[in-house]
Amino acid sequence: MSEFEVWATATFRQSKIDVNPSDLSLIELIYTAAIRQLEALDRIDLEKFPAVGLDLRHAPKPS
Amino acid sequence: MSHPQDWTLRQQSEALRHGELNARELLDMTIARINERDSTINSTPVVFNKESYDQLNQAPAGPLHGVPITVKDMFALPWRAARNGTTADLIPAGASGPYRNLRDAGAVVVGIANQHELGIGTTGTQSGYGRMGNPWNPERCAGGSSGGSASAVSARLVAGSLASDSGGSTRLPAAYCGVVGLKLTYGSVPYDGYFGAATTFSAPGIITRDGSDARMLAAALLQRPLPAQSGSGLRVGLIRDPFWDDVDPEVAAAGEMALRATGWHVSEVQVKHLELAGAAFLSRLIAEAGMPTNELLATLSVPTRALLLAGMLAPARFIPRADRVRGAIRDSLAKSFHTVDFLCWPTSPAPAPPLDDPHVVIPSGRAQADLPNVRQTRLANLTGTPAISIPVGLHSSKLPMGLHFIGPWGGEARLIDAAEHLERVTDREFVNLTPPIAR
Numbered sequence: 001m002s003e004f005e006v007w008a009t010a011t012f013r014q015s016k017i018d019v020n021p022s023d024l025s026l027i028e029l030i031y032t033a034a035i036r037q038l039e040a041l042d043r044i045d046l047e048k049f050p051a052v053g054l055d056l057r058h059a060p061k062p063s
Numbered sequence: 064m065s066h067p068q069d070w071t072l073r074q075q076s077e078a079l080r081h082g083e084l085n086a087r088e089l090l091d092m093t094i095a096r097i098n099e100r101d102s103t104i105n106s107t108p109v110v111f112n113k114e115s116y117d118q119l120n121q122a123p124a125g126p127l128h129g130v131p132i133t134v135k136d137m138f139a140l141p142w143r144a145a146r147n148g149t150t151a152d153l154i155p156a157g158a159s160g161p162y163r164n165l166r167d168a169g170a171v172v173v174g175i176a177n178q179h180e181l182g183i184g185t186t187g188t189q190s191g192y193g194r195m196g197n198p199w200n201p202e203r204c205a206g207g208s209s210g211g212s213a214s215a216v217s218a219r220l221v222a223g224s225l226a227s228d229s230g231g232s233t234r235l236p237a238a239y240c241g242v243v244g245l246k247l248t249y250g251s252v253p254y255d256g257y258f259g260a261a262t263t264f265s266a267p268g269i270i271t272r273d274g275s276d277a278r279m280l281a282a283a284l285l286q287r288p289l290p291a292q293s294g295s296g297l298r299v300g301l302i303r304d305p306f307w308d309d310v311d312p313e314v315a316a317a318g319e320m321a322l323r324a325t326g327w328h329v330s331e332v333q334v335k336h337l338e339l340a341g342a343a344f345l346s347r348l349i350a351e352a353g354m355p356t357n358e359l360l361a362t363l364s365v366p367t368r369a370l371l372l373a374g375m376l377a378p379a380r381f382i383p384r385a386d387r388v389r390g391a392i393r394d395s396l397a398k399s400f401h402t403v404d405f406l407c408w409p410t411s412p413a414p415a416p417p418l419d420d421p422h423v424v425i426p427s428g429r430a431q432a433d434l435p436n437v438r439q440t441r442l443a444n445l446t447g448t449p450a451i452s453i454p455v456g457l458h459s460s461k462l463p464m465g466l467h468f469i470g471p472w473g474g475e476a477r478l479i480d481a482a483e484h485l486e487r488v489t490d491r492e493f494v495n496l497t498p499p500i501a502r
Contacts, residue, residue: 030369042380049391051390
């Protein structure tokens with residue numbers, strides 16, 4: 001088992017989620033690609049992206 | 064007399080109201096047509112042979128009185144649980160909010176519209192009911208996740224269908240099948256009994272054959288009038304990169320030709336931080352995909368199960384950052400509506416790919432269709448805005464292409480004005496295209 005597969009299996013076991021071992025390689029592929037994309041969010045300047053309420057039903061209030 | 068399912072939804076409604084068409088006969092003929100025509104496209108795997116007549120007997124005298132529609136498997140019905148494209152009852156039977164609005168307008172639910180499993184996919188290649196075929200070529204994808212809604216309307220099985228849209232799931236199948244797909248503003252209808260209730264992206268949508276039908280069905284769903292105004296003289300904003308540049312050249316050319324025909328004022332606009340839209344969308348999407356039971360996981364297809372499980376492993380630290388990005392994108396989009404009425408680009412970057420190989424080839428390379436598809440449509444889901452896809456002709460592969468408009472919050476009527484204007488200036492050439500299965 002790869003390092004990822006060991007970690008994922010243990011994490012799912014802790015959450016009582018049954019995982020088919022044959023799914024793990026695809027899960028790793030998807031997870032790795034997702035994290036690569038999500039890491040762009042780690043690099044944002046929080047000063048430029050203030051926390052705001054998201055009322056998705058309406059236009060945002062003018063900033 | 065031609066078959067009434069070859070008519071538009073508005074024509075059916077008017078004929079019923081004027082006594083030129085009998086509602087029971089319409090229902091009989093609709094069920095017969097589904098039985099006769101659906102085997103190759105699998106758009107409507109469940110037909111309500113009894114319940115639809117029960118509904119008709121009780122249907123109020125609303126604007127859709129007696130008009131048969133299908134409903135995506137994401138919405139609970141009083142006699143049937145919502146399964147969300149799986150084999151399990153996931154939301155118990157009951158009158159979901161969107162169903163109630165359509166019922167109160169007099170519509171009759173004749174069947175369940177097939178969909179991509181759990182709504183996680185834009186191709187329609189995975190479903191507990193079996194995959195969906197495209198009426199233009201049953202070996203091609205109908206799209207997703209609302210593939211059954213779009214293929215049923217395109218194949219003239221019904222004139223309208225209730226769909227939903229969490230990342231393009233109404234608009235993308237509409238483009239693939241050559242019909243109109245309208246995503247409503249987030250939260251504009253009651254969400255009880257609807258899978259979208261658990262997400263910040265999903266909104267009900269509708270699939271129809273033209274803009275006039277979209278107006279009628281959307282007004283019923285929203286329970287407010289959507290008055291028609293002139294669609295001429297509108298101001299359209301384009302964002303070239305990547306929405307026009309990274310698409311099949313024929314798709315871009317068809318969209319540009321349609322835009323030129325409208326006479327609208329076209330300008331380029333900028334929405335800030337779109338380079339982060341993918342990450343912001345993905346972060347929330349995988350967090351909101353839900354926590355399925357082990358029993359459900361065991362029934363899912365391998366790709367859907369792997370997507371869900373991979374999402375569960377993603378760190379939560381991304382979510383508040385994603386929401387900050389989302390706020391900034393919403394702010395910038397709102398500012399763009401000070402200078403244009405709507406934004407516009409092709410709906411799907413390429414026509415429907417083969418069911419057996421759902422990949423597309425676009426200028427940036429060969430890609431699994433979901434990725435560039437959602438790139439084209441997710442802005443409306445990130446921001447909560449309404450958006451519409453309208454047909455703009457056939458690709459050389461003899462498959463439909465769609466053009467996509469995103470409007471301001473609550474701006475459904477204006478989007479439909481735009482769709483109807485485009486239909487008018489093109490003499491309905493594109494909305495009247497009929498797939499081989501329906502000729």
